[in-house]
Amino acid sequence: MSEQTSPHVAVLMGGPSAEREVSLSTGRECAAALRKAGYLVTEIDATRHLERQLRDAGADVVFNALHGRWGEDGCVQGLLEWMALPYTHSGVLASALAMDKQKTKEVYAQAGLPVVESVIADKAEIMAAHVMAPPYVVKPVNEGSSVGVYIVREVANGPPMLSDEMPARLMVETYAPGRELTTTVLGDRALTVTDIVTDGWYDYAAKYEEGGSSHVLPADVPPEIFDACMEYALRAHEVLGCRGISRTDFRWDETRGIDGLILLETNTQPGMTPTSLSPEQAEHVGITFPELCRALVEDASCDR
Numbered sequence: 001m002s003e004q005t006s007p008h009v010a011v012l013m014g015g016p017s018a019e020r021e022v023s024l025s026t027g028r029e030c031a032a033a034l035r036k037a038g039y040l041v042t043e044i045d046a047t048r049h050l051e052r053q054l055r056d057a058g059a060d061v062v063f064n065a066l067h068g069r070w071g072e073d074g075c076v077q078g079l080l081e082w083m084a085l086p087y088t089h090s091g092v093l094a095s096a097l098a099m100d101k102q103k104t105k106e107v108y109a110q111a112g113l114p115v116v117e118s119v120i121a122d123k124a125e126i127m128a129a130h131v132m133a134p135p136y137v138v139k140p141v142n143e144g145s146s147v148g149v150y151i152v153r154e155v156a157n158g159p160p161m162l163s164d165e166m167p168a169r170l171m172v173e174t175y176a177p178g179r180e181l182t183t184t185v186l187g188d189r190a191l192t193v194t195d196i197v198t199d200g201w202y203d204y205a206a207k208y209e210e211g212g213s214s215h216v217l218p219a220d221v222p223p224e225i226f227d228a229c230m231e232y233a234l235r236a237h238e239v240l241g242c243r244g245i246s247r248t249d250f251r252w253d254e255t256r257g258i259d260g261l262i263l264l265e266t267n268t269q270p271g272m273t274p275t276s277l278s279p280e281q282a283e284h285v286g287i288t289f290p291e292l293c294r295a296l297v298e299d300a301s302c303d304r
Contacts, residue, residue: 006038009297010059012076014045017068018148025273027065030293034063037290039297046071051079061300062087063293064269069142072269073099081302088296090268091304094241098268099142101171104240105263111239113232114262118173123162126170130159135175140167151175176262178253181219183233184270184278185246186295190230191281195219215277217284224258236266243304244296245270247278 011034013027014020024045031041042057044050046066054062062085070076074096080087090098097103105115121131126138130152138150138160150160152175162170180196195216219226233248240246247270253260270278272289282292 006040007060007297008040008042008058009034009061009063010042010044010054010057011063011065012044012046012050012071013065015066015068015071016046016048017066017070017072019068022271022273023065023067023071026067026271026276029272029289030063030065033290033293034297037294039294046076050076051083054083054085059085061085061297063297063300064089065272067269067271069099073142077304084302086300086302087304088300089244090240090242090246094243094304095268098240098242098246098266101139101141101265104265107239108236108263111235113235113239116174116176116262118171120169121172123166123168123170126172127159127162130156131172132174137173137175138162138166138170139173141169141171176251176253176264178251178260179221181221181225181229181250181252181261182277183229183248183250184281185233185237185242185248186282186287186292187244187299188234190234191278191285192217193219193221193226193229194277194281195221196277213275215280217280221252221254225252225254225261228258228261232261232263233266236263240266240268242266242268244299245278245292 011027011031014024031043034041042059044053062080064087072095074092077092077095102120108115134152134156135154136152140148148166152160182194184191196213198213229250236248237246246266246268248266249264251262251264272279279289
């Protein structure tokens with residue numbers, strides 16, 4: 001990073017992924033917070049000409065507020081490494097690993113972290129017959145924000161009819177009942193545990209629409225479960241090689257105690273919208289939103 005006390009920050013947002021609108025919201029919030037923290041900020045709606053956009057901006061450091069494919073899967077990180085532009089959040093390998101849900105689960109399992117059974121199957125195969133006994137979940141391997149998630153219930157008469165937008169290869173995993181818990185890691189510190197309460201599945205609408213979900217923090221769970229979430233999130237952050245900030249999501253079947261806690265995924269670009277979880281957790285432990293954004297900029301580097 002530049003030795004200036006207040007470097008010029010380019011905030012990347014938008015982009016072409018399915019999570020474009022969420023990224024635009026995250027980017028605007030982060031840009032406003034960084035200006036409040038004293039930085040000169042240029043907002044960039046990322047296009048296929050991103051290299052030129054970055055060179056035209058002339059910024060010292062890049063704040064990556066992109067979500068989904070290209071911005072979260074190592075592609076943009078690789079471009080920033082090539083351009084030798086310091087950037088926030090995780091690097092190429094950790095981003096690529098965490099974006100691929102199946103590879104993430106393989107890394108979790110190798111580290112002794114609890115996961116449910118899953119397989120990768122062709123879309124046509126999934127629609128032709130049950131590839132595992134219901135209940136199970138079908139979802140893209142490399143999308144976030146619960147984009148394109150199908151739940152096949154135990155009473156299902158047949159396999160799911162998937163939309164044309166679903167990719168050719170998909171993950172099918174055993175449905176994990178219970179409560180939705182999540183923990184943010186900032187640097188080398190797990191912040192707290194949030195219990196996400198919804199009327200149904202924690203889908204895209206529940207995550208981002210006003211009133212779609214409520215967040216209980218700290219989560220009202222037994223100390224054993226709280227401590228396990230904190231430990232598992234930190235271990236997931238470390239074994240995936242994450243940097244800056246990450247958020248790991250869990251399902252907990254309280255009827256099974258600690259055996260009912262499993263990891264779902266780790267998000268290397270947690271949302272920072274008005275309803276987002278990581279800023280709430282930071283605020284809960286005394287870190288304001290501008291301070292959180294400043295900490296990420298101060299951590300920015302290449303070779304991540």
